[in-house]
Each structure stands twice: as structure tokens, then as C-alpha cells.
Amino acid sequence: MKAKVCDLINEFNHTNKVFGDLIAVIDKENEITYEELYIQVSKLTERITCENQPIGIVARRSIQTVIQILAVLQSGNYYIPIDPNLPEERIDYIINKTNTRLVFDGDQLNWLHQTKVTVPFAEKLNANDKIAYIIFTCGSTGLPKGVVETHEQVMNTLYDLQERMNLNEKDHFLCLASFNFDLSVFDVFGSILVGGKLSIVEDQRDFVEIKKILEERNITVLNSVPSVLNYFLKEIEISKSARERLRVCLLSGDYVSVDLAKTTLETFPKCQTYSLGGATECSIWSILYLITKENIINTPYIPYGNPMSNQRIYILNQEFIPEINGTIGQIAIAGSSVALGYIGDESKTNETFIEHKQLGYLYLTGDLGQFCGDHIKFTGRMDSRLKVNGYRVSLSEISAVFHQHFGFENRVFLLEEQEGTQKLALAYQNKEAVKSTIIRKELLQHLAAYEIPHVQFNFSSFPLTQNGKIDMKALKKAIMEKLHEKSSEQHRVEESANISLFRQMLAEVLQTNHLSANDSLFDLGVDSLQLVKIKNWIEEHFKVDMEIIDIYDCDHVEALENYIEEMKTVK
Structure with missing residues (x-):
């Protein structure tokens, strides 16, 4: 770590002085140099007349959003990125939970109130450190949780990656993630840290656009969730020059299969490919594993890896005692990147961020793992929060929202991965089925699109165990049988000779x-x-x-x- 006191905006100001005439950011419409970026950030900063306050940003994928993020930090405040595609109900929740003072929405700056907001977790802040952002992530209780991170915590992660991967001003970063997901924090500030270029993709699912950018803009650093890259590599053929230019590929946010690892290494022969893990609660990533052709020849899985700089990983049993002998336990993270807590949720903060008598300040991830030789192996989750196609979702939240609006007993499942993608299934109990279109339209009013179950099944009654509880194993088996029946029915439909x-x-x-x-x-x-x-x-x-x-x-x-x-x- 280069310095104890780190500041994202100080790094930006330094980069501007050194690399002012270089292109900093490119979106679908425009590009901007570091000098021009600095000028626009400074002008916008003058309009922000508060300090150490929460400022919302409706975070569209554009240069404008990067300018707004930097202006918020330059003015001494912290930003709350808001997905413009979220339901109004969810946006209102985020604004109210953080007591947001003002919101950037496109060209508009809207003050919401003039009451000064108390700095959250001020007692945990190190001297000269400040809050950088609050990013909301899915909660197991049915509502998203706002993770409070500081400049120093984020810089710890960025400095590690800069040195480990030799990131420099010649690098061109591809920004696939939405700005309300913490993967974008690396994309934006990782590139700014070294004076590199950042190309923002308007839609990470638009493979045609991604192919064009990879081939035309000399991308060298790719940061993606595994499902997106897996789909992309299956659907799109990339030119040899683009494949050979990529030198760093970061895969995180979901399980990395051995097949995907092999395909990635074959596609990008000159690339360092990493599997990374951790949590939004620990400044993007805390653990990583360098994937090579040699270390995956005879392995059935990609290891979770080893801790990053100034971070520590523990496996704890139910009494929070560290395990070292291969026993499965909860993964806990300690060190310089652990967040301050959850905004406005003292109970959940105290439950998840703890002071361990032996190990110090810890974040309890809810993930399960075990030590296997020289690395840690990820083995699953303790609760219903899962990564589905790169997005963290809560099965219990989806279930709760469905029950609130339809009143039916229900369960939400993650089906086994098929063709590189994952699907959510909703099973509900009612005498009559509700049209799937009606269910989807109602859920879209309260959930993000990626949280909507892909398939829905009605049961007149759920299978029960001998003690009267829902037999989850039997229910999931029944769902799979219904899926098989549906597939068989499709195969029995007579094929038309004139299909369009x-x-x-x-x-x-x-x-x-x-x-x-x-x-x-x-x-x-x-x-x-x-x-x-x-x-x-x-x-x-x-x-x-x-x-x-x-x-x-x-x-x-x-x-x-x-x-x-x-x-x-x-x-």
C-alpha cells in the first residue's frame, strides 16, 4: 500500500497533471481528455455547496456520470449511484435510507432538503479518511443494504491491482458493469489511477457493441462477470489482433467454471486471467487466483484463491473459532478494505461486521469455504442470497414481494446452470394459475428486471414432509419434471414448413x-x-x-x- 491516507480525488488530480492531453473516457457518443475532464469536474464541483454529505447520481452509462462521480468526491462528499432502471419504489427507498441531500439526474441537479446529514460511522473513520460511496446490494431480509466504503478502503484494493497487474497509462479498460455495482469502481478509478483510457459499454449484454469496442479501441483490460463473458465467447468471434491485445481479464461476481477458464485462456493467449472474490462490503475484491493452463489441467474447480494485499481471509466454525484443517465454515474477511457498515441498519451492521477478540475487525460474508492445501475453496452460501448471472439477488426478497402482492405461499429456486446461464424458478400454491404476464408486470413494479423469475409454476398444493413442512427436495424435483414436460410438449408440436x-x-x-x-x-x-x-x-x-x-x-x-x-x- 503506497500511503496510509489515500484519496480517490487526489489520485485524479495527480493523473490530470501528468496525463492531461490523453483520452480519459469514451462513451457511445463522445470522448474526453483528462484535462477536459478535470475542467468539467471543477465547474460542476462549484455547484455543490455542502461537504461530507450523501449525493445521489442517477447513474447512466455515460461520460456525464463519471464527471458527476468525480465532482461529488472533489467537493468532499460521497456518492450514491442509482440505477435508472430501478422501480420508483426502490429508488425512493435508497434516497430515504441515505437521507440524500441532492440528486444528479442527467443535466439536472435537484436539492431534496437542506438539513445537514450526520456522517455515518464517523467513529470508525481513520484520521483524514472520508466516505467515498454508498452502494446498495441485495439483502436477505427483503430490502437492499447500503454499504458504506471509504477512500482509504477502496485505494487499498486499487493499489494492489495496479502493482500486481502492472496497470499503466497504455492500458485501455472496458467498463461493462453498471455504475451502481462495485465492479465499476475498479473500472473508473483503476483507469484514472494510472492515466489509462476507459471505454463505457452502453449495455453489457450487447455483444455486437462489445466486439466492436474490443476490435477498434485496443482494449487491454477486461473486467466481467463470468456469465456475460461465457455467453459472449460462445456467440461472437473476435479478431486475432483484439484477442492478442488483451493482457488482463478479471472474472468475478459468480462461479468461474473450468470450461470458461480454458476457453478464456485459449481465446486470449497473452492475457493474465484472474478469478476474484470478496464482497461489496470489502471494497470490490479481497481474494484472487491467477488462472494458468498449467494449474487447471487436472483440477475439477477454480480455487477461490488467496488474500489480496492488506487483507486476510478466515474460515470460522459456528462458534467463530478459526478452522485450518479443511473443515467447511463461514468465510470471514479482515484487513484494510472492510467497509464501515450498512447505512441506517445498526442491527444488521452489528451482526455482520464484528470485533473478534482474536482476529480483530471482521466482515462475515455468509459464504462457506474450506482451506485446501495452499488455497481456499468456495463451497456455497449460508442463506438465500445468490449470484445469478453476475447479479446478487435474494431469493427471500423475491418470494416476499410476490407474497405481498399475490398472497400465495411460494418458493423461489435457482435452477442448475444450462448453456452458461442461470435461471430463477418461482413455484406458488393456489387453486388456479395466474397468467405469467400478470405476475411479471406486477413484480417489475417492485424488483429489478434481473430479479424476475424466468419460469413460474403453479401447484394446487406443495409436497409436504412427514412433520408437515414443505418438502423442498420434492418440490424442486416436481419443478424439474414440469420443465421436462414443457420441453417434451414443445418437441411434439408439428414443425411448419414455412416457419418465419x-x-x-x-x-x-x-x-x-x-x-x-x-x-x-x-x-x-x-x-x-x-x-x-x-x-x-x-x-x-x-x-x-x-x-x-x-x-x-x-x-x-x-x-x-x-x-x-x-x-x-x-x-
């Missing part, structure tokens, strides 16, 4: 042999990445503009075809 190109595309994307007019894309298990592929194909072949939400509204094959015809007529 559109339906051929749908069948290929959804990996089914047959489609009928009344088939629902969501009942067939379409996921978020497949939705973007369908959207891109429609736009390219029919020359119409549409949004993902349009497919939610017209999810049946024939309804979607009719909608496209209407759009073509309007055009």
Missing part, C-alpha cells in the same frame, strides 16, 4: 426445436442476455427501435410479431 426467420431466430436463441404462436418467451425460460440478443436481431432485421420492456409487455410469440408489425407501420 423471426421464429427460427427465437427457436435458436431459446434452444428449442419448435415454437407456437401462443408460446411465452418467459415460459420458455428466456434470460436477460437472450432478451438482448432478440432485441438486437429485431432492430437489425426490421429496422425498428424497441426496448427490453417491450418484450415483457408482448412476451408471447404472436403478440411480439404483431408489435413488430405495428412498429414497422409507425416507422
Whole structure:
């Protein structure tokens, strides 16, 4: 670690002085040099007349958002990134939970109130350190939790990666993550730290755009969740020059399979490929593993890895006593990157961030792992929070929201991974089934799109154990049987000799042999990445503009075809 007291904005100011004429950030529309970036940040800073206060940013994927983030930090405040696609109910929750003073929304700066907000966890702050951001992550209690991180904690992670990977001004970073996810913190400040370029992808599921950027902008650093990269490498062929230019690939946020690791190494032959782990609660990452052709030849899994600089990893038993002999226990993280806590949630903070008599200040991850020789192996979760296609979701939150609005007993499951993607299944108990479209539209009012179950099944009654509890094993088996029945029914549909190109595309994307007019894309298990592929194909072949939400509204094959015809007529 280069210095005990670190400041994200000081690093930005230093970078501007050294690399002022170099391109700093590129989005779909524009590019900006470090000098121009500094000037715009300074102008915006003058409009912020408070200090050490929470400032919200409606975080669209653009240069403007980077300017706003830097201006908030330059003014001595801390930012709260807000996904513009979240339901209004969730946005209001974030603003109220943080007592946000003002919000940047595009060109607008809106003051919400003039009451000075007490700095959270001030008693935990080191001298001369400040809060950098509050990022909300899924909670197991049904509501998202705001993780409070400081400049010093974030810089500890960034300095480690800078030195370990020799990041420098010649590097060009690809920003795939949304700014309300902490992977973007590395993308933005990792590039600024060394004077590199940052290319912002408008939609991480738009593989055509990603391919274009990789090939045209000399990308050298790629930071991705495994599911996105896995899908991308299966669907898109990249030029040899682009494959050989990539020198750092970071995979995190989900399980990294051996197959994906091998494919990545083969695709990017000159690249250092890392699997990383940790938590939003510990400044992006705390543990990593360098994947090489030699160390995955005979392994059935990719190790969780070893702790990063100034961080420590422990395996604790139920009495919080450290395990060292291969016994499975809870993974705990200690060291310089552990967050201050959860904003406005003293109970959950005290439960998760603890002072251990022997080990010091710890974050209890809720993950399970074990020591295996010279590394740690990840073995699962203790609760219902899971990573699904790179997004952390709470099965209990989805279940609670469904019950609140429909009143039915229900359970939410994560199905086994198929073709590199994961799907959520909702099972609910009621005498009559509710139309899937109605369920999805209602849930979209309260949950993010990536939290919506891909498939839904109604049961007149759930299977029970001998003591009267829901038999979860039997219920999951029944779901798999229903999925198999649905697949068999699709195969029995007589194939039309005159099937349209559109339906051929749908069948290929959804990996089914047959489609009928009344088939629902969501009942067939379409996921978020497949939705973007369908959207891109429609736009390219029919020359119409549409949004993902349009497919939610017209999810049946024939309804979607009719909608496209209407759009073509309007055009």
C-alpha cells in the first residue's frame, strides 16, 4: 500500500497533471481528455455547496456520470449511484435510507432538503479518511443494504491491482458493469489511477457493441462477470489482433467454471486471467487466483484463491473459532478494505461486521469455504442470497414481494446452470394459475428486471414432509419434471414448413426445436442476455427501435410479431 491516507480525488488530480492531453473516457457518443475532464469536474464541483454529505447520481452509462462521480468526491462528499432502471419504489427507498441531500439526474441537479446529514460511522473513520460511496446490494431480509466504503478502503484494493497487474497509462479498460455495482469502481478509478483510457459499454449484454469496442479501441483490460463473458465467447468471434491485445481479464461476481477458464485462456493467449472474490462490503475484491493452463489441467474447480494485499481471509466454525484443517465454515474477511457498515441498519451492521477478540475487525460474508492445501475453496452460501448471472439477488426478497402482492405461499429456486446461464424458478400454491404476464408486470413494479423469475409454476398444493413442512427436495424435483414436460410438449408440436426467420431466430436463441404462436418467451425460460440478443436481431432485421420492456409487455410469440408489425407501420 503506497500511503496510509489515500484519496480517490487526489489520485485524479495527480493523473490530470501528468496525463492531461490523453483520452480519459469514451462513451457511445463522445470522448474526453483528462484535462477536459478535470475542467468539467471543477465547474460542476462549484455547484455543490455542502461537504461530507450523501449525493445521489442517477447513474447512466455515460461520460456525464463519471464527471458527476468525480465532482461529488472533489467537493468532499460521497456518492450514491442509482440505477435508472430501478422501480420508483426502490429508488425512493435508497434516497430515504441515505437521507440524500441532492440528486444528479442527467443535466439536472435537484436539492431534496437542506438539513445537514450526520456522517455515518464517523467513529470508525481513520484520521483524514472520508466516505467515498454508498452502494446498495441485495439483502436477505427483503430490502437492499447500503454499504458504506471509504477512500482509504477502496485505494487499498486499487493499489494492489495496479502493482500486481502492472496497470499503466497504455492500458485501455472496458467498463461493462453498471455504475451502481462495485465492479465499476475498479473500472473508473483503476483507469484514472494510472492515466489509462476507459471505454463505457452502453449495455453489457450487447455483444455486437462489445466486439466492436474490443476490435477498434485496443482494449487491454477486461473486467466481467463470468456469465456475460461465457455467453459472449460462445456467440461472437473476435479478431486475432483484439484477442492478442488483451493482457488482463478479471472474472468475478459468480462461479468461474473450468470450461470458461480454458476457453478464456485459449481465446486470449497473452492475457493474465484472474478469478476474484470478496464482497461489496470489502471494497470490490479481497481474494484472487491467477488462472494458468498449467494449474487447471487436472483440477475439477477454480480455487477461490488467496488474500489480496492488506487483507486476510478466515474460515470460522459456528462458534467463530478459526478452522485450518479443511473443515467447511463461514468465510470471514479482515484487513484494510472492510467497509464501515450498512447505512441506517445498526442491527444488521452489528451482526455482520464484528470485533473478534482474536482476529480483530471482521466482515462475515455468509459464504462457506474450506482451506485446501495452499488455497481456499468456495463451497456455497449460508442463506438465500445468490449470484445469478453476475447479479446478487435474494431469493427471500423475491418470494416476499410476490407474497405481498399475490398472497400465495411460494418458493423461489435457482435452477442448475444450462448453456452458461442461470435461471430463477418461482413455484406458488393456489387453486388456479395466474397468467405469467400478470405476475411479471406486477413484480417489475417492485424488483429489478434481473430479479424476475424466468419460469413460474403453479401447484394446487406443495409436497409436504412427514412433520408437515414443505418438502423442498420434492418440490424442486416436481419443478424439474414440469420443465421436462414443457420441453417434451414443445418437441411434439408439428414443425411448419414455412416457419418465419423471426421464429427460427427465437427457436435458436431459446434452444428449442419448435415454437407456437401462443408460446411465452418467459415460459420458455428466456434470460436477460437472450432478451438482448432478440432485441438486437429485431432492430437489425426490421429496422425498428424497441426496448427490453417491450418484450415483457408482448412476451408471447404472436403478440411480439404483431408489435413488430405495428412498429414497422409507425416507422
